[in-house]
Amino acid sequence: MTAITNTKPKILYSCYFARSRQGEHFIPEHVFSYQVSGEMIASDSKNTYHSKPGDFRLSKRNHLAKFIKIPPEGGEFKSISLFLDQEILREISNEYNIKIQRKTDSESMIPLASDPLYKSFIESLISYLEVEQENNEALFKLKIKEAIHLLIKVNPELKDILFDFTEPGKIDLEAFMNKNFHFNVHLNRFAYLTGRSLATFKRDFEKVFQQTPGKWLLNKRLQEAYYLIKQGNPPSEVYIGVGFEDLSHFSFSFKKKFGVVPSSLFSK
Structure with missing residues (x-):
C-alpha cells in the first residue's frame, strides 16, 4: 500500500511485503522521513546511510541518491516521508521573517536523533495515512508546516539548510x-x-x-x-x-x- 497525495503538499507512506527493492532518484525537495519498519540503505557519491526502525532523517534537496529498501523477515517495509517543498518553506520564511545566517555544506542525508516531539508528531500522522482519504491537501499542508516548525525547534541548526533558497551554482x-x-x-x-x-x-x-x-x-x-x-x-x-x-x-x-x-x- 502506498498512500500519496496527488498534488502538493505531498506526504508519502510506503508500505509493502515485497522483497528488497532498489532504485535511484533525484531529490528535488527536502524530505523529512521516519523509518517505521524494515531498513533503508541509501548512498550518494560520497557516503552510505543506514536507516533502521525508529530512525528519523532529513534528505537535502538537489542531491542524487541510490537506495535499497529491505522489509523485515515475514513483515512489511514501512516509512513515512514528508516533502518540504520550496513554496511552503517560503511561506514560513516570509511569515516569521526567517533568514539563514550562513550557507552550510552538510551531508546530503542527515540522521536526526529521536525526540518526543518527533515521535508524537509521527503518531498523529499515521492514523491519517493508514486510511484512504480525499480532499486532504489542506490537512497535509498544515502537517508539513508543523513538521518544519518542529525541525527548527528540535534541531535549530537545520534552519540554515531548510531556508536556503539558492539554486546550484556553476561548478567543475x-x-x-x-x-x-x-x-x-x-x-x-x-x-x-x-x-x-x-x-x-x-x-x-x-x-x-x-x-x-x-x-x-x-x-x-x-x-x-x-x-x-x-x-x-x-x-x-x-x-x-x-x-x-x-x-x-x-x-x-x-x-x-x-x-x-x-x-x-x-x-x-
Whole structure:
C-alpha cells in the first residue's frame, strides 16, 4: 500500500511485503522521513546511510541518491516521508521573517536523533495515512508546516539548510561527472546540478570530454562495469550500480564494446 497525495503538499507512506527493492532518484525537495519498519540503505557519491526502525532523517534537496529498501523477515517495509517543498518553506520564511545566517555544506542525508516531539508528531500522522482519504491537501499542508516548525525547534541548526533558497551554482563539470556518472538520471538533471542550462551543459561537456554526454556516459559506465565484474561482482548486481536500467540492454552494450557477454567474464 502506498498512500500519496496527488498534488502538493505531498506526504508519502510506503508500505509493502515485497522483497528488497532498489532504485535511484533525484531529490528535488527536502524530505523529512521516519523509518517505521524494515531498513533503508541509501548512498550518494560520497557516503552510505543506514536507516533502521525508529530512525528519523532529513534528505537535502538537489542531491542524487541510490537506495535499497529491505522489509523485515515475514513483515512489511514501512516509512513515512514528508516533502518540504520550496513554496511552503517560503511561506514560513516570509511569515516569521526567517533568514539563514550562513550557507552550510552538510551531508546530503542527515540522521536526526529521536525526540518526543518527533515521535508524537509521527503518531498523529499515521492514523491519517493508514486510511484512504480525499480532499486532504489542506490537512497535509498544515502537517508539513508543523513538521518544519518542529525541525527548527528540535534541531535549530537545520534552519540554515531548510531556508536556503539558492539554486546550484556553476561548478567543475569534469569532477562532478566523474563522481556521479553512475546515477541514471536525465541530462537535464546533471545540467541543473552543475549550474547550467541543458544547452550550455552539452556545449561545455563536449569541450571538456571531447564526446557527447550520451557517448561518454555509456563508455564510462561500461568501463566501470568491466572492472567490477572482473573483481568478482555478478553482472545482475553491477548493471544497476553503474547506471543501467535494463539488464538486457546492459548485456547488449557490454558485448558490443568488449566482444563478450558480462556473464562469461564473471565466470572466468
